[in-house]
Structure formats: C-alpha cells, structure tokens
Amino acid sequence: MSIRPGVFLPLSHSIQARVTLTVAVVSVLVAAVITVGLCLLIRHRTESEIFRETRRVATEWIGLMERGQVSPPMATARVPLVQLVDSQGRVTVAGPMAGDRPLSTVRPSEEDRFRDVTECPESERCVMLTAGRVPSLQAWELLKGEPHFVYVGTDEPPVLRGHRLEFLVGSGGALLAALWTWTTWRATGRVLRPINAIGQRLSEITANDLSLRVPQPSGPDEIARLARAANQTLGRLESAVTRQREFAAIVSHELKSPLTGLRTGLEEALLYPEIDARQAIARSLPAADRMQQIIDELLAFARLRNTPCSSQPVDLGALVRAEAAARTTGVPVRARIEPDVRVLGNRVQLASIVTNLLLNAQRHATGLVDVSAERIGAQALVVVLDDGDGVADEDRERIFEPFTRLEAGRRLDPDGSGLGLALCRAIAVAHDGSLCVEDSPRGARFVLRLPLLTG
Template sequence: MSIRPGTFLLLSHSIQARVTLTVAVVSVLVAAVIGAGLCLLIRHRIESDIFMETRGVATEWIGRMEPGRVPPPMPSARVPLVQLVDSRGRVVMAGPMTGDRPLSTVRPSEENRFADVTECSASDRCVMLTAGRVPSLQAWELWKGEPHFVYAGTDQPPALRGHRLEFLVGAGGALLAALWTWTTWRATGRILRPINAIRQRMSEITANDLSLRVPQPSGRDEIAQLARAANQTLGRLESAVTRQREFAAVVSHELKSPLTGLRTGLEEALLYPEIDAREAIARSLPATDRLREIIDELLAFARLRNTPRSSEPVDLGALVRAEAAARTTGVPVHARTEPDVRVLGNRVQLASIVTNLLVNAQRHAIGQVDVSAERAGAQALVVVLDDGDGVAQEDRERIFDPFIRLEAGRRLDPGGSGLGLALCRAIAVAHDGSLCVEDSPRGARFVLRLPLLTG
C-alpha cells in the first residue's frame, strides 16, 4: 500500500490523529505502570504463599525432632522437597523426591534461623525453598552440637520462570492500549464527522450563492449549536448581501437619470455650436444638484452605519417645539409636548428625524399637521399626524426602504430621492428605537418610539 507524501502532513494537522496519538501515549504509559505494579503484586503474592507453606513444613519437622531420634520428613503435595543436611553439605535424611544432593548451600545463622531463597540449577530448574537451622540445643542433643539444616521447597511455578509473567501482563497491557487507541480513533472520527461535513459545505458556499446551509445534526450539543449558529449567520449574511445588491441596483438606477441628463446637455453644447454654452451649463445645474442630494444622503447612511454616534441627554419636547416653530412656510404645524420627555441620543440626528417627518407631513397634508412629544411608560413618543390621504396598509413598511417613492410622493415632490424616511428609520434603530406608520382616523400617523431616559 503506497502512502502519498502529503498524508503524514495531513495527519499531523488532524485533530483526530493528534487526539488518538495522545491517548495512545497515555494508554501505553498507564498500561506500563499498571502492568509493572500487577507483575510485582502477583509475583509477591505467589512467592509469599509458597514460602509460607515451605516454612511451615520446615518448622514442623524441626519441631518433631527429639533427643536421640530424628523422625522421617513429611513432605506435602505442595511442598514435596524436604532434606536434612549437615554442616559439611551431606544429605542426612531426605524425602523420596529430593535425591542425594543438597537443595541449597544457604546456611542460616543463629540470629536468623530461617531464610527464603530461590535456587536455579544449570538445567533451568528453579526451586523455591526455606532453609531452616536446627536450634543449637537440639543440635547438641542429637549431633553433639554439629549444625544441621532443614530445606523444604517446591518447584517454581511456570508463571514465575524467566519473564513469562511479565510477557503475559505486557501482552495484555498492549492489547488493552491498542483497544483503547482504536476506540478513541473511532469515537473521535464519529464526533468530528459532522464538523467535516460543515467544513465541506462551508467551502462550497461562495458570494454568488449564499443559499446553501451547513448540515445541522440533531440534539443540543456543542456541534449542533455550532451548526445552528453557522446557519443563522449565513442567513443574516445572505439577507445583508441581498439588501446590498438591491440597494446598489436602486442607487445605480437613481444616479443614472441625472447623469444621463447631465451628459446629454453637455454633449449638445459640444455638438451644436449654435447652442449657448452658458445656457447649456445652466440647464445642467439641476442635474448636479440632484446628484449632490443623493450622494449626501448616501454619505449620511454610511456615516450612520460606520461611525459611532455621540450621545447626550436630549429634551424631545424642546426639540419638537423648535423644529415645529422653524416650519414657517406651507401647511401650519401645531406642536403639543409634555414636560421632561428626555432621551439619550444624538441631538442632530434626532432633529433630522423630526424635520423629515414634518416636511413629509406638510407635503401630503391638506390643512394642518399635528406633532406631539409625550411619555408612554418607559418610552418617549413623537407622533406626527397630517390630514392628507394617508398611507395604504400594504405600503406602510415599503416606504421605509431606500429609494422607494409612492405615486403621490413623486407627484408632490418630483425632485425627491426617496431616502428621507429610510434614513429616519435607520437613525431610530441606531438609538434602540423604532419608527412606523400606525392607524389613524385620517391622514398618516408616523410614530417614533425611543427609550426614555431615567435617573
């Protein structure tokens, strides 16, 4: 099986590979520590049990020795090797399975009369035994003081021979570590599979097609929340891009008419010498004014979206009275305000809302415009009401879109840009408020709501 050169680089950057490698290293270390401890525990337990039995057989035989009489050894099924050896290493008495060679050369002292040892011969046979020294008093009565030694032992269990125990425990630990690593690889891959699907789908999404959505797994875990947040972000991005495209299309359309008129006038002045140049330039000035108005309002939109607004306490009652008093031409404006209607905001921007609403109301009113500033719970309300034809129910939201102008607006103000109400709503939203058209017995009723300043 051939491995591409980039495979190792890909694995080095893979969370699944890194997590699995970390778990593999940790599992090997844990298995090694547990295995070493388990080997020591098993070996110590088996050796302790065997030496306890061999010491019991040796102690029992020494205890049965009497002056002038040494009883025969009594080996057991678990301790079949029993010997009595003198100080010169000769076997004095032995069990049937021991033979005539001493089992060990270990000679315990008077202070430590018993010693547990393991003796291995050249034939790879190992014997675990207890060497016991016959007490001096008994040795004097039986052999005139010559030291004698009792050996009781058994063949070493196969598990303790060589490194068999370590090999078995190590093999089990390696198998456990491999199983743990494999389980981690599978579990990590299953966890990361939705993330890989999200990544693949995100790579397919382009600016030309924002309608795609990432796969959203069921449940309420972190990956499901990530997918939901990604889809919500894509939805907002698609809406923003759609609005931007529509806005750009409308802007290009609105700018095309004055630019076309300006170019036509200038081309006529160049192509036809009989046309007075000053007169042609004078006819082109309204088109430049139209362009300037549109560009100024577009810049106002840009500043509103990209520049943090400065805030100060603003008395809406005083602001409404001042703006109403400034409307000295056209349909009369009647103001009614309550005291202490204060909000936190930008005075210039809030004044532009009131001005735009009053100009719009005067344009459509027949005989009177009423404006009021009052408190309504935790909100401050500015209401502008005219006695004109009003706004149809289906157009009440559409008129706040940029460059949207109804037929009545085009008739009453042919040179308007259709950005005034859109800018007013944008300022209201930037102040955590709202601007809408509500029901009224007659005419149009525009209502501006802003959070009331308290304290």
Template sequence: MSIRPAMFLPFSHSIQARVTLAVAAVSVLVAAVIAAGLCLLLRHRIESEIFKETRHVATEWMGLMERGEVPPPTPTARVPLVQLVDSRGRVVKAGPMAGDRPLSTVRPTEEERFRDVTECPENDQCVMLTASRVSPLRSWELWQGEPHFVYAGTDQPPTLRGQRLELLVGAAAALLAVLWTLTTWRSTGRVLLPINAIRQRVSEITANDLSLRVPQPPGRDEVAQLARAANQTLSRLECAVRRQREFAAIVSHELKSPLTGLRTRLEEALLYPEIDAREAIARALPAADRMQLIIDELLAFARLRNTPCSSEPVDLGELVRAEAAARTTDVPVRARTEPDVRVLGNRVQLASIVTNLLVNAQRHANGQVDVSAERAGAQALVVVLDDGDGVDEVDRERIFEPFTRLEAGRRLDPTGSGLGLALCRAIAVAHQGSLCVEDSPRGARFVLRLPLLTN
C-alpha cells in the same frame, strides 16, 4: 457520501493524527506504569502464596520432632522438596524428591529462624524454599545442641521463570495501548467527519451562489451548534448581499434619470450653437441638484451603516420643541412634550429624524401636524401625527425601503429621492430603537421609540 478526514490534510497537520499521537503517547506511558505495577503485584502475590505453603510444611515437620526421634518428612503435592540438614551441610533426612544434596546453603540465625529464598543452581531450574532453623531446645534434645536446618520448597512455577511474567504482562499492555490508540483514531475520525463535511461545503460556497448550506448533524453538541451558527451566518450574509445588489440596482436606476437629463441638456448646448449656453446650463441645474441630493443621502445612509456615531445625553422634549418651532410653513406644527425625556444618542442624527418626519407630515397634512415627546415605561416616544389621508396598511413597511415612493409622495414632492424615511429608520435602529407607522383615527401616525437614559 462518506468522507475520510485523513484525506484532506497532511498527517502532521491533521487534528485526528495529532490527537491520536498524543493519546498513543499517554496510553503507552499509562500501560507501562500499569504493566510494571501489575508485574510487581503478581510476582509478590505468587511468591507470598508459595512461601506461605513452604513455611507451613517446615513448621509442621519441626513440630513433630520429639525427644530422640526425628519422624520422616511430610512433603505435600505443592511442597514436594523437604530436607533436614546438619551444620556441616549433610542431609540427615529428606523426602523422596529432595535428593541427597542440600537445597540451599542459607543458614538462618537464632534471631531470624525463618528465611524465604529462591535458589537457582547452574544448569538447573530455580527452587523457591523456606530455610528454617530448628529451635535451640529441640537441637539440645536431639543433637546435643548442634544446629540443624529444615528446607521446604518447590520448583519455581513457569510464570516466574526468567522474564516470562514481564513479557506476558508487557504484551497485554502493548495490546491495550494499541486498542486504545485505534479506538481514539476511529472516535476522533467520527467526531471530525461532520466538520470535514462542513469544510468541504463551505469551500463550494462562492459570492455568486450563497444559497448553499452546510450539512447540520443531529443533536445539540458543539459540532451541531457550529453547523447551525454557520448556516445562520450564511443566511444573514445571503440577505445582506441580496439587499446590497437590490440597493445597487435601485441606486443605478435612480441616478440614471437625472444623469440622462443632464447629459441631454449639455449635448443640446453642444450640438445646437443657436441655444444660449447660460439657458442650457440653467435647465441642466435641476438634474444636477437632484443627483447631488441623491448622492448626499446615499453617503449619509452608507456612513450611518458603517461608522459608529458619537453619543451624548439628549433631551428629546427640548429637541422636539426646537424642531417644531423651526417649521414655519403654511401648515402649523403643535408640540406637546413631557419634561426629562432623555436618551443617549447623536443629537444631529436624532434631530434629522424629527425634521424629516415633520417635513413629511406637513407635506401630507390638510391643516395641522401634532408632535409629542413622552415617556412610556423604559422607552421614550416621539409621535408625529398629521391630518392627511394616512398610509395604507400594506404600504406601512414599504415606505421605509430605500427609493420607495408612493403615488401621493411623487405627486406632492416630484424631486424627492425616497431615502428620507429609510435614513430615519436606519438612525433609529442604530440607536437601539425603532420607527414605524401605527394605527390612528386620522392621517398618518409615525412613532419613534428609543431607550430612556437611566441615571
């Protein structure tokens, strides 16, 4: 389907119209300058050629004048008008087409013996001629010193008559400006055609349907790059909206169970007076605690996504040793750290990652948990290893999704929310790092990677 760019916007608001008007103004100015220069050049060139011929004919006739005799004039096809006129304006000799009236009243001086002039008598066509003064020596020999003048000329060519040359060149310049403007209009329309197609498609995209993509023209020009960038943005937006919807569905599902339990306990206390109120409230508290835990972790998760955290230099070795020492449960934690493993980040958030990983490892371990902080090239590594059953390879990414809980996790921690590991990975990503489960000969091996702080 073809799209006409001009049909979408008012003429004054259209980029195509504004560009075309600007180019039209420039083209008119340039065409006017070119036309004026061309007119001057053509007029000067034609006049120079004509005056060159007339001067040659006049000079050649004066060269043939001998003592006591003036030969007949020698007109040519291009210079048919030749006359010899005395100082009183009388025609002494003339060619057959020159007539008996002087062609001009111009009298060159002895200092300037040749003058090129254009004579335009009333009600007659103009004549271009060269007025030449016979040399003083030749004048003494022939006429006892009386000045005589030779006129050699021709009718002005039609091209130079009136403003005909200017009109012809001006018409050509106007045609050039029009063609230039039309070409700009069509070229701009072709350039804007895919942009208008993109705009039309974007206007069809709504929050309920983000699957549409803008048409992407071939090539690597700016419009094609714009279309690709728009499609990439739409893809990211679609993924973000899909994740939000999934997250909202999971949140509502997770909150539904404790909320239903809490409501049931309270309704029982209201419907059955024989039930002790304190006992009913005590039985409702676990559901309220679970709701509070889920809401607190959701708030932390949302705050981490939307609010930038303050950063400071953090010694991961010191942080790991402190967190390992605080885990005084039945399962011992053995820490091994290297010196000067420093990163730039939020101490509280990084400590929460280590705490969550240690708690999770102690919950699944059989007898011992090992944690280490070390340097690996330009990265800092925190490794938490337990001696439990480990995590199946197919589940190693699922456990980092919000509210995802495997069967072993539900059995060992029935009241958990399933947000701990998702929150840990989100913190790691916010610190330009990563958190994943890697292969290990025993148990589960969680590896946190962060950029080292360079001095």
C-alpha cells in the same frame, strides 16, 4: 468576494492525529505503570504464599523432632521437597521427591534461623525453599551436637519462571493501550466528522451563491450550536449581500435619469453652435443638483449604517418643540410636549428625524399636523399625525425602503429622492429605537420610539 476552497491538513496537523498520539503516549505510560505494578504484585503475593507455606512446614517438622528420633519428612502436595542435611552437606533424611542432593547450600545462623531463597541450578528448574537451622539444644539431644539444616521447598510456579509473567502482563497492557488508542482515533474522527463536513461546505460557498448552508447535526452539543451559528451568519450575509445588490441597482437607476439629462444638455451645446452655452449650462444645473442631492443622501445613509454615532443626553421634548416651532410655512403644526423626555443620542440626527417626519406630514396633510413627545414606560414616544389620505397597509413597510416613492409622494414632491424615510428609520435603529406607521382614524401616524435616559 469568494471563499478559497479548503485544503485538507496533513496528518501531522490533524487534530485527530494529535489527540490520538497524545492518548497513545499516555496509554503506553499508564499501561507500563500498570504492568510493572501488577507484575510486582503478582510475584510478591505468589512468593509470599509459597514461602509462608514452606516456612510453616519447616517449623512444624523441626518442632516434631524428639530426643533420639527424627520424625518422617512432612511433605505435602504444595510442598513436596523436604530434606534434613548435616553440616557436611549430606542428606540425612529426605522426602520421596527431594532426592539425595541438598536443595541448597544456604546455612542459616543461630540468630536468623530461617531464610527464604530461590535456588536455580544450571540446566535445572528453580526451586523456592525455606532453609531452617535446627536449634542447638535439639541438635545436642538429637544429632550429637552437629548442626543440621532443614530445607523445605517446591518447584517455582510456571508463571514466575523467566520473564513469562512480564510477557503475559505486558502483552495485556500493550493490548489495552492499543485498544485505547484505536477507540480514541475512532471517537475523535466521529466527533470531527461534522466539523470536516462544515469546512468542506464552507469552502464551496462563494459570493455568487450564498444560498448554501452547512450540514447541521441534531442535538444541543457544541458542534450543533456551531453549525446553527454558521447557518445564521450565512443567512445574514446572504440578506446583506442581496440588499447591497438591490441598493446598487436602485442607485444606478436613480442616478441614470439626471445623468442622462445632464449629458443631453451638454451634447446639445456642443453639437449646435447656435444654442447659447450659458443657457445650456443653466438648463443642466437642475440635473446636477438632483445628482448632488441623491449622492449626499446616499453618503449620509451609508455613513450612518457603517459608523457608530456619538451619543449625549438630549432633551427630546425640547427638540420636538423647537422643530415644530420652526415650521412657519405650510400646514400648521400643533405640538404637545410632556416634560423631562430625555434620551441618549446624537442631537443632529434626531433632529433630522423630526424634521423629515414633519415635512412629510405637512406635504400630505390637508389642514393640521399634530406632533407629540411623551414618556410611555421606559420609552420616549414621538408621534407625528397628519390629516391626509394616510398610508395603505401594504405600503407601511415599503415606504422605509431606500428610493421607494408612492404615487402620492411623486405627485406632491417630484424632486424627492425616496431616501428620507429610509434614513429616518436607520437613525432610529442606530439609537436602539424604532420607527413605524401605526393605525389612526385618519391620515398617517408615524411613531418614533427611543429608550429613555435613566439615572
């Protein structure tokens, strides 16, 4: 097994590029809306302030006109352009900066006496002004009834001339959108940099070298948790592959001896005609039986580890009592069973655990084997205790490894495969339980723990 080296995605497939492009589009839209709204707001407020001032000056000047006398123009610093124009378009009175040409040709009516306009003569600057009509009564008293118009205005501010305002605000919006886009690109790249490093390291890992680990950022964020999960997975994978290699090596070693004996016997029958073929075959059968036993136990062990077992309610106490009663040969077995010790599991597999433990205990016991089934809290407890020599502390875990056989086991059971206890523990783990060797005054004390069936 190998992991194919990673290939970097083109920019169009990059998360960083896609996120940045999305933010750029949104930024441009938001900046455009802000620009348009800000331009309209600035233009409206500026024009409102100017026209409010021009209308105020025009209203006050018209109000100061008395019978037979027109007061001087009320020009101010903010409103320097003031004119009084008759109906023929002649400037009657004007401020010093207004000139002798009418500022506008707008003629407000009696119903709408004031109008705000912006005049932009050709090749001249624009003027923002208020055109006001002198009331008819004052026109009769003051100006012999001829309609007169007041023009009060000022030069258009530079910010409102042409598209200068839109250009300035638009430039600011474009700069803001560019800043958002650049910040998003940098931030996304910084966030994705650990992920790229993880992907690069994963592409370097092969089945021949599972010791590599991905870079693990500090902190509790999602990327750090991803790196930790990846390293934990790689650790479990390395352990599993290591166990498989060791298991394959042990299987090869265990099968080598019977296979060699079988081959030797068959070759002798072929090379030496004087050897009786039936006798040669008969001498080879034990080696074949040995191989078959190992293969059967290996298949059961592999099937148990890779296939979930079917579960049903099992009266564990009755099962232990039946298995103990079946041990009619060898060292006596004494059973102590509590009532209603029920678990959920596969009856055949649980029975194989009890059988293997009892056979192992009888093999090592000198006078008696005790087996018990009881309830301890939320667990069912099966204890098999013999009065033999026991198991050394350093060997209590090793005996559950496949093909591990201690010296005493080889002496008492020369034909054993070393898979019995490994298979028992695998069944216990498959049932969410445990199997281990615990301390005892004498002999070996095997303890099987399984979850009790509740409800």
